[in-house]
Structures are given as structure tokens and as C-alpha cells.
Amino acid sequence: MKKVNLPIKWRLTIWYGAVLSLILVGFASGIFIYFKNSLQESIDTKIRSIGEVLSSSMTDSHNTSVFGNFERYLENVLGKKPKGKFIQIMDSSGRIGAKMSDIEGEALPTSFSTLEKAMRGEVVYETTDRTKPRLRMITIPIIENKKVTSVVQVGTSLEEFDETIKKLLLIMIISIPSSICVTIVVGYFMAKKALRPVDQIRRAAVKISSSNLDERIDVSGRRDELGRLAETFNAMIDRLKDTFQRINQFSIDVSHELKTPLTILKGETEVALRKEREKQDYQVLLKSNLEEIDRMSCIIDDLLLLSKADTRKIKLDVEEVSLRDLILDVCMDMKVVADKKNVELEANELEDIRLKGDELKLRRMLLNIVENAIKYSHAGGRVRVSSHANNGYAIIYVKDNGIGISEMDIKYIFDRFYRADRSRKRASGSGLGLSISRWIAEAHQGGIEVESQPAQGSMFTIKLPI
Numbered sequence: 001m002k003k004v005n006l007p008i009k010w011r012l013t014i015w016y017g018a019v020l021s022l023i024l025v026g027f028a029s030g031i032f033i034y035f036k037n038s039l040q041e042s043i044d045t046k047i048r049s050i051g052e053v054l055s056s057s058m059t060d061s062h063n064t065s066v067f068g069n070f071e072r073y074l075e076n077v078l079g080k081k082p083k084g085k086f087i088q089i090m091d092s093s094g095r096i097g098a099k100m101s102d103i104e105g106e107a108l109p110t111s112f113s114t115l116e117k118a119m120r121g122e123v124v125y126e127t128t129d130r131t132k133p134r135l136r137m138i139t140i141p142i143i144e145n146k147k148v149t150s151v152v153q154v155g156t157s158l159e160e161f162d163e164t165i166k167k168l169l170l171i172m173i174i175s176i177p178s179s180i181c182v183t184i185v186v187g188y189f190m191a192k193k194a195l196r197p198v199d200q201i202r203r204a205a206v207k208i209s210s211s212n213l214d215e216r217i218d219v220s221g222r223r224d225e226l227g228r229l230a231e232t233f234n235a236m237i238d239r240l241k242d243t244f245q246r247i248n249q250f251s252i253d254v255s256h257e258l259k260t261p262l263t264i265l266k267g268e269t270e271v272a273l274r275k276e277r278e279k280q281d282y283q284v285l286l287k288s289n290l291e292e293i294d295r296m297s298c299i300i301d302d303l304l305l306l307s308k309a310d311t312r313k314i315k316l317d318v319e320e321v322s323l324r325d326l327i328l329d330v331c332m333d334m335k336v337v338a339d340k341k342n343v344e345l346e347a348n349e350l351e352d353i354r355l356k357g358d359e360l361k362l363r364r365m366l367l368n369i370v371e372n373a374i375k376y377s378h379a380g381g382r383v384r385v386s387s388h389a390n391n392g393y394a395i396i397y398v399k400d401n402g403i404g405i406s407e408m409d410i411k412y413i414f415d416r417f418y419r420a421d422r423s424r425k426r427a428s429g430s431g432l433g434l435s436i437s438r439w440i441a442e443a444h445q446g447g448i449e450v451e452s453q454p455a456q457g458s459m460f461t462i463k464l465p466i
């Protein structure tokens with residue numbers, strides 16, 4: 001069977017209407033039954049009390065002369081003339097002795113079985129539908145010397161009762177369906193209003209594409225579940241927009257970074273080809289070209305590494321590493337660069353820490369950061385590397401007193417291709433060093449942080465779990 005997918009607002013409304021109808025019908029039936037029963041009870045009590053007064057007055061007085069003027073007698077006994085009632089007294093053979101009727105109609109239609117029961121001393125209630133209006137009647141035997149001598153019958157018209165019940169039914173028949181209709185309509189609109197953000201989210205999602213990420217859902221101060229859903233959705237689009245922008249910027253940067261060496265290659269080659277040249281000239285040219293090719297190849301390697309890192313396709317070659325040896329080694333390698341720039345590079349206060357990690361990658365990370373410290377120092381500057389263990393982590397500090405990083409740049413220096421000073425000469429690097437370093441630290445469950453003051457120097461703190 002095919003599953004019917006009704007919209008939520010309809011499903012809510014149907015459930016709501018069905019439950020409400022059930023409750024209303026149940027409640028109304030309860031009230032109706034209770035009301036009808038108590039009305040009937042009060043009628044029965046009334047005719048019984050008249051019947052009992054009559055029967056006791058008759059046994060008291062042994063009075064058969066009452067039959068002469070029955071109405072007066074009744075007035076005496078009951079205190080007033082009974083209204084809307086039918087009263088008659090019969091002897092044991094069923095003959096009517098006295099009768100009074102305030103109801104249009106003939107003698108009370110007493111059935112044979114009622115008389116029989118009364119003769120046995122039973123009080124009998126009955127409702128007759130044969131007359132118009134309907135009657136409720138009580139038959140009370142009058143017992144003298146343990147013998148039923150006569151029978152009192154009191155009947156009352158059920159006209160008023162029927163009328164009241166009819167009115168009550170009418171009220172219920174009109175009011176229940178109309179209140180159900182009203183609540184269904186109101187419920188439908190309420191459900192529709194409550195679910196409006198869902199539809200907005202759907203429409204916004206349809207409109208969103210990589211080129212259109214400006215669509216937002218109007219939350220307008222809603223603090224409920226749907227308001228929060230819409231907010232979450234908006235936040236997701238913000239993040240998507242940010243990511244798309246960064247991807248876009250990244251592509252621009254990659255093209256730009258690769259285009260410069262290519263332009264140089266092309267230019268130099270074209271110039272060289274313009275005329276016949278000496279052998280040494282060609283060697284110089286090829287050497288220069290090789291530098292550019294190396295540079296491109298470096299960038300491409302770095303990019304490859306980073307994109308593999310993004311898709312988690314790189315496995316670390318984990319082994320035991322002595323951090324002190326590694327730092328000393330890196331500093332030894334960088335000494336040449338430092339000397340060339342007349343920067344003092346020293347590694348002291350190195351605690352002997354052993355940790356599990358990928359030595360090649362850790363070396364690359366340290367090289368990047370120490371290289372930066374030297375690169376962004378002035379001649380005569382000083383770079384210090386130290387390390388110690390703290391709380392299960394190896395902490396490595398690389399401190400320089402170089403140019404420092406401005407507050408505006410510091411947020412972005414770990415981004416790909418970001419260089420604080422874009423106008424700096426190309427040889428300064430492509431801006432991928434710190435992205436790779438941060439990735440290496442994070443791949444080892446660690447991290448890198450930086451503190452810096454422009455013109456004062458910077459301190460990079462690397463944290464690696466031991």
C-alpha cells in the first residue's frame with residue numbers, strides 16, 4: 001500500500017480535531033446521561049411522595065367517602081391541587097374508585113402485569129409511550145391487615161421532561177460540531193503559522209548555491225525550537241559562505257603563486273631565444289630556470305601535503321624521538337642561515353624529552369618556525385629555542401626579537417598563502433610554512449600558539465603530548 005504523506009500541519013490538525021471530538025463527545029454524553037437520570041429521579045421522587053401521602057392518608061382514615069369529592073380530598077391531603085398529574089385509586093379487583101386528572105386523556109392505561117405486581121404488594125414504576133404526552137406512573141399498593149385492599153396510581157406528564165431533553169440534545173448537536181469546526185480551523189492556522197519557518201528554510205535551501213550564499217531565514221526574535229533551527233541554519237550558511245570564500249581565495253593565491261615563476265621562466269627563455277648566445281649564458285639561464293622550477297615544485301609539494309592532510313590521507317611514521325637531539329639538529333642546520341643574516345641562534349634549557357612522533361614531520365615543523373624567526377629578525381637579532389615538559393606535554397618556545405606581527409595579521413598567519421607583508425620580495429616564501437606546521441602539530445594531537453608585539457618580537461609556543 002502506498003504511504004500517504006500528509007503535510008505536518010494537516011496531520012497535527014487531524015490529530016488535534018480527532019482528540020478534541022472524542023473528548024467533547026465523551027464529556028457531552030456523560031453530562032447528558034447524568035442530567036437525564038437526575039431529572040427522571042426527581043420526577044420519580046415527586047410522584048412517589050404524592051403516592052405515599054395518599055396511601056398513608058387512606059390507611060389512616062379508612063375513608064372510602066373520599067371518593068365522593070376526590071379533588072377536594074386531594075387538596076386537603078396534599079395542601080394544594082396537584083398540577084399536571086393524574087391520580088386514581090382502584091380497589092383490589094381493579095375497579096376505579098376515584099380519579100382526578102389534570103392531564104388531557106382517558107384513564108391511566110394500567111397494564112395487567114402492573115396490577116398483578118401491585119396486588120403482590122410491590123411498588124411499580126412505569127413509563128407509558130402509548131399516551132400522548134408520555135406518562136411516568138407509580139403504582140403503590142395500600143396494605144391493610146397484610147392484604148392489599150386498594151391501589152393508588154399517580155402519573156405525571158413527561159411533556160416538560162421530553163421538551164428539556166430535546167432542547168439539551170439540540171444544544172449539543174449544534175454546539176459540539178461547531179466548536180470542533182472552529183478549533184480545527186484555528187488549529188490549522190496555528191500549525192501553519194508555527195511551521196512557517198520550516199517552509200522558509202526549505203525555500204532558502206532551494207535558493208542556495210555556491211554563488212548565492214546571501215540567502216538568510218528571517219528569525220525575527222523567535223526563541224522556540226524552530227527559531228533555533230533557523231538560527232542554526234543561518235549559522236551554517238555563514239560558515240559555508242566563509243568556506244567558499246576561502247576556497248576561492250585559495251585558488252586565486254595558488255594561481256598567483258604559480259604564475260609568477262612561470263612568467264619569469266617564460267620571459268627569460270624568450271629573451272634567451274632572441275639570438276645566438278654563449279655557452280655560459282645558457283648555463284646561467286638554465287640555472288635560474290631550475291630555481292624557479294624548484295620553487296614551483298616546492299609549492300606544489302606543500303599543497304599536495306596540505307590537501308592530503310585535509311582528506312586525512314597522510315599516515316604518520318611514528319617512532320620514539322628525542323626532542324633535545326631534534327632541536328639541536330634543526331638549530332645546527334639553521335645556523336648557516338642565521339650566520340648569513342648575522343642573527344644569533346641559540347638553543348638552551350633543553351630538557352631531555354622523549355616522545356612518540358613522526359621525526360621527519362616534526363623536524364619540518366621546527367625548521368619552518370625557526371626559519372621564520374630568523375627570516376623576520378633584523379641583522380644583529382637573537383633567536384632562542386628552549387623546551388621543557390609540563391603536564392604530560394612537551395613545550396617548545398621559539399622566541400625572536402624581530403619585526404613582530406600586528407594584531408590584525410596574527411589571526412591569519414596560519415592560513416594558507418597568508419603573508420603579513422605581501423609586498424615583501426618573493427624570496428621570503430609562499431606563506432604555506434605555518435599552515436603545514438600547524439597541521440603537523442595537530443596531527444600529533446598538539447598545537448601551536450603565537451604571541452607577538454610589532455617591532456618587539458614574537459614567541460611561538462609548540463605543544464606536543466609526550
Ligand SMILES: Nc1ncnc2c1ncn2[C@@H]1O[C@H](COP(=O)(O)OP(=O)(O)OP(=O)(O)O)[C@@H](O)[C@H]1O
Pocket residue numbers: 368372373374376400402403404405413414418419420421428429430431432433434435458
Ligand atoms: N617569527 C615571525 N615574526 C614575524 N612575522 C612572522 C613570524 N613568523 C611568521 N610570520 C608572519 O607570518 C607569515 C606566514 O608565515 P609562513 O611561515 O606561513 O609563511 P612564509 O614564511 O611567508 O613563507 P614559507 O614559510 O612558506 O616560506 C609570514 O609571511 C610572516 O608575515
Ligand SMILES: [Mg+2]
Pocket residue numbers: 368371372429433434
Ligand atoms: Mg615560513
